[in-house]
Amino acid sequence: MAFVLAASLVLTACSSDQDPAASESSEGKINIVTTIAQIAEPISVIGGDKVHVRSLMGPGVxxxxxxxxxxxxxxLEGSDMIFYSGLHLEANMVKVFEEIGKNKPVLAIGDTLAKDSLLKDQAGATDPHIWFDIDLWKQALEAAVEELKQYSKENADYFESNKTKYFQQLDDLKKDAKDKLSQIPEEKRVLVTAHDAFGYFGRMQGIQVVGLQGLSTEDEIGLSDIEDTIDILVKHNVPAVFVESSINPASINAVIExxxxxxxxVKLGGELYSDAMGDAGTDEGTYLGMYRHNVDTIYKALSGKGE
Structure with a gap:
């Protein structure tokens, strides 16, 4: 499939047709396309009125x-720059990015991080869900901003100023999340979700994370996975488990039953945003709002102090 898409890309590059919507809305701006909204929204804030940013993958994807x-x-062909997360998150699109990267800046921001800062599963696969570690995500966004500054040197100071302001908000979010989640009793600090997307979140917040599926949603869930998870819930008397906005809730419902x-x-603690953010125009459609929503949802369900 990836080979076919790469071939399609070559054919597309031979055409003069471009996305008219992009041409109209991004006139005079740097046209940036990203894969996930977790990249698009922060870059749109940092880029301000100098950029037009769109993500290919919307809510629930x-x-x-x-x-x-x-x-x-x-x-992608009509863009000036492309940012994607990397670390095998967008596995079906790698060949496309390699092909189009021959003609324009294309950056996998996760691949810029130090290897020893990344989590791996038992099979040695790297966890790609780096946006749940605010410090790592700042480093990844920093790489994107540096690429943007190189592309538009005349606006480098503008981007740097916006980045500094945005990163201060990330630091404030990190502190607020730590303060709130530290109030969850030690024995209740177990986060059970549909797939293993919250490893970095757990490492940063001191919470044990249990995902029914592995790092990728392509991994299958076996009966033993469900039974092992139930044993953990019983052992720790965990009060709640969580569904994810982009994952089928069937496996979590099986755990509850x-x-x-x-x-x-065991109650359903609520819906968390993992691989996708919320709808554009909502608080959960921003990186800050998505992260804060997850923190509040986890805190209410595991602490028993619903607000």
């Missing part, structure tokens, strides 16, 4: 399984 459409390839058979009343 799973980047692990996403395959570029012909329309996506046209958007299984826990009931062992006389443990």
């Amino acid at each position: 799973d980047p692990h399984l996403y395959t570029a459409t012909q329309g996506d390839i046209k958007k 299984g826990a009931k058979k062992q006389d443990l009343d």
